[in-house]
Amino acid sequence: MTRSRRPDPRRPARRRRRSLRSLRGASLLRLRIGFVLIAMVVSVFAVRLFELQGLDAKAYAARAQAEGLVHITLPAKRGTVTDRNGVPLAESVNGEMVVADPTLTAKHAPAIATILAHRLHLDYFDMLERLQAPNTQFQYLARRVPAADARGVVKAIDAQGFAGVTTRRDPIRDYPAHDVAANIVGFMNDQNQPGDGEELVFDSWLTGKNGRATYTESGGNRIPLGDNSVIPPKPGRDLTLTIDRDVQWYAQRALADAVRGSNADSGSAVVMDTHTGQLLALADYPTYDPNAFTAADPDNLGSRAVRDVYEPGSVEKVLTTSALIDAGKVTPRTKIVVPPFVRSSDRIIHDDVAHGTWHLTLTGVLAKSSNIGTVLADRQFKPRQLYDYLRKFGLGEPTNLGINGESAGVLPSWRGWRQINQDNIAFGQGVAVSAVQMAAAVNTIANGGVYVSPSIVKGRAVTSDGRVVGSATQSRHRVISAKAAKEEAKMMVAVTGDGGTGPMAAIPGYLVAGKTGTAERVNQQCHCYDGTHTVSFIGFAPADKPRFLVYVVVQHPRNGGFGGNTAGPVFRRVMTYLLQKYGVPPTGARPPKTPLEW
């Protein structure tokens, strides 16, 4: 037993070696091992196949498809804002921004800056600084560059072998006439969002719908039989204003000259087609250039002519006297004794010029703009009668022009009127209007007694908040009889004649109906009359067959001017231009011979 236990160091080893050798020799075994190995490898493949095809096949398929698939947005062109003749006031142009990666451009900055300065008229030193800006990979070089110029300059830079200057889409909203009608049109800010004016009010109207294109691409070229789908962009709709750009320009410059000449705060001018109520110009001064809106004073944005309300003063007498004539209370020849002053409640009402007792006809009262005469005539009205007439003239409610920030004006209810309230309102104090409101009200006289709601959008357009506005939606209603309107127009001719307050508004050869206004202004701080004035002139021509109405308002002239000599000349210039531009010859009628005094 001990012997058998004793291991022979040689024999077993020899046997094992022999058996191994025999095993290796067995082809069957070799085959089996091979099969197992192959099966293992194949099962690895099978698992991977199942993973790819079975578990998230869709995701992989999508990824495979996305390889080389290009999605681009086709930007829709924003609608153009044009004047009544189709001349663009705001239009969109393909633009690009030129940007630099200073980590790439710093080395060749002077050479690149030279190209930029030459081709895009940029400041060389500014460019140099931007191209070498430290610790950044993004610098604006120029924004809102026309696409052709931007690509041209990048091509030129690339051609020199410099890298790091690229372009990106940056649409341009161009205002070719600069400040002309800027108060109406508004501007687009640098984020390409509407900032003010019609751009803001009609944003949804002007904005188009972006399109989409999807295609497979390789090396910058479309693969012909690959995926390819295009949804074309839907461009925004155009907006046509009733403004005539040339008239607007002329009115703006004539107004600016008067405001600067009289060292006034601001001014507005409204030009209206008497029959249609369409505004041919709506000028404000000071204004701004929408191409450089960042430099504009925020106070100058928007339109003062619709936004600011003020007490109209004597211009209102046109409404009061025409209402009195319509009601049959007076005639142009009604004789009125005008004392030096008149008591009203606990106040005393004076005229602008101190005088003794005047013996004036109603025409004389209007021509000389007598507050006292107007008050005495108006006292034949009960408060409600005057109030109703003024409401029908459109006072106290917005005109729904389609301009943002429009004011309704202030016409206090007749129920609370004391004697002094009615007397004040009769000559235009204690009531507040916007320039457009007042123009539309007096236009009723020019239009034969029918009020036409003013419009600034030609045809019809829908604002972003869903209001339908435009000349196609305007309303008309009769306020006074045609006869009363004619008589009032005749009385207004006396204003620009001898003995009237507005001879500087007269146009030789034409009958011009007008009315001056000089009103006391309310100070916003103290809520009191602070001795400053609002001067204005409103009128239409030819008086016997009116075509145009022009209203000019100047706020706080510091040269002691009044309506006749500050706003009157602006009226004459603009009206002269209108009559000549639209070819309106004089009617040849003689001025009415209604006496002013008796």
Add this chain to the structure above:
Amino acid sequence: MSSSVTPARSRVPRLAEAAVARARLTVVPRHTNRATRVPFLALVSLLLVGGVAGLLLFNTSLQQASFTATALEQRANMLDAKAQALQMQLARLQAPQRLAERAKHLGMVPPSNPAFLRLSDGAVLGKPQPAGTTEDFRITPPPVGKPADLRPAPIVVTVPPSTGDTTPGSPDEHASAGRKKADQHTQPQGSAH
């Protein structure tokens, strides 16, 4: 076994050997139509080669068309951009301000009074007056006032008075120092513009 059969067979007398031989059915040698296969093969291979080549050519031409389309599209985009830029330039040239300034430069003035000539009878409507300078008014808008944020107070750099010992050295050095001073002065002004 085979050894037992062979002798039995050999025992059969050979009678009418020729008739037997005639009656024995033998496999008729197949009549092979030796019509040539070459045209068919040629046709098939021609179709195959033609098809492949055609497909290749078609693909190539499609690809070529795609290149052309891309190039033309880029060109159209470029031309469109150019047209828009020119349109913009034209609109700016047509702006009333520019036209008025040019007209004024030529000595033209606004009419002082509208008057018309009726062609049918030569009558003058209105009161014609010679255009004078009375109607002339400023047409250039004043420089736009900038908001306070964009009007930084000018930065005044006081340059220390040059000490006497700085002898005029090399002209280059002097010039560069002068330029540096000028830069310091102009920079704040430049940013205010």
